[in-house]
Amino acid sequence: MKELQNLRQSAYRIRRYALRMGEVQGQGYIGQALGYADVLAVAYRHALRLRPSEPQWEGRDRFLLSHGHYAIAFYAALIEAGVIPESELDTYGSDDSRLPMSGMATYTPGMEISGGSLGQGLPIAVGMALGLRRKENPAFVYNSMSDGELDEGSTWEAAMAAAHHGLSNLVCLVDINNQQADGPSGKVLGFEPLADKWAAFGWHVQRVDGNDLAAVLEAFDAARALREARPRVILFDTLMGKGVPFLEQREKNHFIRVDPPEWQEAIRILDESQQTEGVPA
Amino acid sequence: MNTAVAEKKPRLTTSAMIASIAAEGQRVKAAPFGKALVELAATRPDIVGMTADLAKYTDLHLFAQAYPERFFQMGMAEQLLMGAAGGLAKEGLVPFATTYAVFGTRRAYDFIHQVIAEENLNVKMCCALPGLTTGYGPSHQATEDIAMMRGIPGLTIVDPCDALDIEQAVPQIAAHQGPVYMRLLRGNVPLVLDEYDYRFELGKAKLLRDGADVLVISSGFLTMRALEVARDLAADKVDVAVLHCPTIKPLDEAAIVEAVRYRHRLVVVAENHSIVGGLGEAVASTLLRHRVQPAGFQLAGLPDAFLDAGALPTLHERYGISREALGARIKRWLD
Incomplete structure (x- = not known):
């Protein structure tokens, strides 16, 4: 229970960092960041083996941000994990910043790949997992992707290959918030029944509520503990804007519009809800 | 066409997908790429091989037989091939990824651009059937691959001439830090350059x-x-110099400028590639920027067109890159 309380605080701080970055830039994929904060909290405060002061440590678990536009959420997680300093948050999306709007490996410590051209993370993850196995390095590769990337053929090329090569060191995380650029993902290009699809491709599949910290924690642990020689996928159903009710209820959109005074309002509401939960900030 | 002439010529068949470009009786070496890679890998445990269901057709099967634990079959999935090659390179390995040039470049372009080149990863893409080396038509003829690949920052591009070029290029592209795209001749590859006191040097013409x-x-x-x-034109008292540029990018501009300046009345750029975006345009740009103006300048490349299917000798003749057709073009340009 203590760990869940700590993770709740982590998720709260990740949301708060993301909102502060959104305020700096006046925009950002904040809906996704708030929705995915719980998954990132468990990844960076529980599941991943890493050394914050040594982002390139050979023994680290690799976390690939295939959906580069989630950078705002990912930077918040890196701040929470101690990989980049909180003070750097004010540079988000600014000239010469290490924190560009779309995540790039060449800019940011702890950013493993340059994502953003969607559907590339999983193919890269397959190569890294093969490479780690060849080096007899026991680290895991976590490929994080959005549900929109299920449209990309390369995702399924990689899904076939991961199963074919029995990549038990590969975990794919899919954020299902059901929002793409042109509307609900299911309407843009239907992807259900999703768990069945991955299972048919030869993967170990879990589908959980991505905003239920206990369920997320359990899924990460189960994926890692599995003793089968096959890749694992965790499908996370998440709520865009989670934690800030007026953003949760805003007309659903890939890119949620937030007006200038609303950033402070969102942070205030987030802080209040954290206090009412009785968890010290 | 005069029917009497047409009847005299035998109608050739397209034959195998990979027809040899060697003339009858020409000296050849078998599988120079595959053999060179197997030899190099004996002392380079970081080298791995990957393919998209074309190991046999790129001579990579020799590597797969020699080092099965270092060979990764990616299936007929070129985006995966290039993406996963990037992943292996990120783990410190040096992947040689093979497929046909059409699929490697046209289908997987964004993966080469974003995954491999943007991070300057150590991936060596060796792609067969460059330009007009198959009669199978545009689906298999990579006539614009150099144009596409030249657009990618930091990518080294190699277009070897023969078996000697290939076997000497393999260790050098492996030693080079960064991504390389090499056009691959496979199977029985002509051996020519051993008669010319020549050594392949990456980046040198x-x-x-x-x-x-x-x-x-x-x-x-x-x-x-x-x-x-x-050799043919020497009989007509025409004196021809040949500057071989196996590295297309970065281009050896100094050697090109030096060879052209003050000396020649006609400069011809000959390449197994579309005249759009290939070596010809790269040389033209180099000469203009260096204020070097030859008396004549012509491009002997493939036309900006979707090429016909058919037998290679027919097509080489039709598009002006056979021995006879190239000689005739040059003589015409001299008149």
Whole structure:
């Protein structure tokens, strides 16, 4: 229970960092960041083996941000994990910043790949997992992707290959918030029944509520503990804007519009809800 | 067409997908790429091989047989091939990824651009059937691959002439830090350059023969053609120099400028590639920027068109890159 309380605080701080970055830039994929904060909290405060002061440590678990536009959420997680300093948050999306709007490996410590051209993370993850196995390095590769990337053929090329090569060191995380650029993902290009699809491709599949910290924690642990020689996928159903009710209820959109005074309002509401939960900030 | 003439010529068949570009009786070496890679890998445990269901057709099957634990079959999935090659390179391995040039470039372009080149990863893409080396039509003829690949920052591009070029290029592209795209000749590959006191040096153009009347600047197997044409034209008292440019990018601009300046009345760039975006345009740009103006300048590449299917000798003749057709073009340009 203590760990869940700590993770709740982590998720709260990740949301708060993301909102502060959104305020700096006046925009950002904040809906996704708030929705995915719980998954990132468990990844960076529980599941991943890493050394914050040594982002390139050979023994680290690799976390690939295939959906580069989630950078705002990912930077918040890196701040929470101690990989980049909180003070750097004010540079988000600014000239010469290490924190560009779309995540790039060449800019940011702890950013493993340059994502953003969607559907590339999983193919890269397959190569890294093969490479780690060849080096007899026991680290895991976590490929994080959005549900929109299920449209990309390369995702399924990689899904076939991961199963074919029995990549038990590969975990794919899919954020299902059901929002793409042109509307609900299911309407843009239907992807259900999703768990069945991955299972048919030869993967170990879990589908959980991505905003239920206990369920997320359990899924990460189960994926890692599995003793089968096959890749694992965790499908996370998440709520865009989670934690800030007026953003949760805003007309659903890939890119949620937030007006200038609303950033402070969102942070205030987030802080209040954290206090009412009785968890010290 | 005169029917009497047409009846005299035998109608050739397209034959195998990979028809040899070697002339009958020409000296060849079998599988120079595969053999060179197997040899190099004996001392380079970081080298791994990958393919998209074309190991046998890129001579990579030799590597797969020699080092099965270092060979990764990616299936007929070129985006995966290039993406996963990037992943292996990120883990410190040096992948040699093979497929056909059409699929490697046209289908997987964004993966090469974003995954491999943007991070300057150590991936060596070796792609067969460059330009017009198959009669299977545009689906298999990579006539614009150099144009596409030249657009990618930091990518080294190699277009070898023969078996010697290939076997010497393999260790050098492996030693080079960064991504390389090499056009691959496979199977029985002509052996030509051993007669010219020549060594492949990555990034260097080499003057194979000098001559006062024409300078042919060439890459790939068009260098072999240029050397043949030079011999043929010598009988007509036309003196042809040949500058072989196996590295298309970065281009050896100094050697090109040096070879052209003050010396030749006609410069011809000969390449197994579309005249759009290939070596020809790269040389033209180099000469203009260096204020070097040859008396004449012509492109002996493939036309900006979707090429026909058919037998290779027919197509090489039709598009002006056979020995006879190239010689005739140069003579015409001289008149």
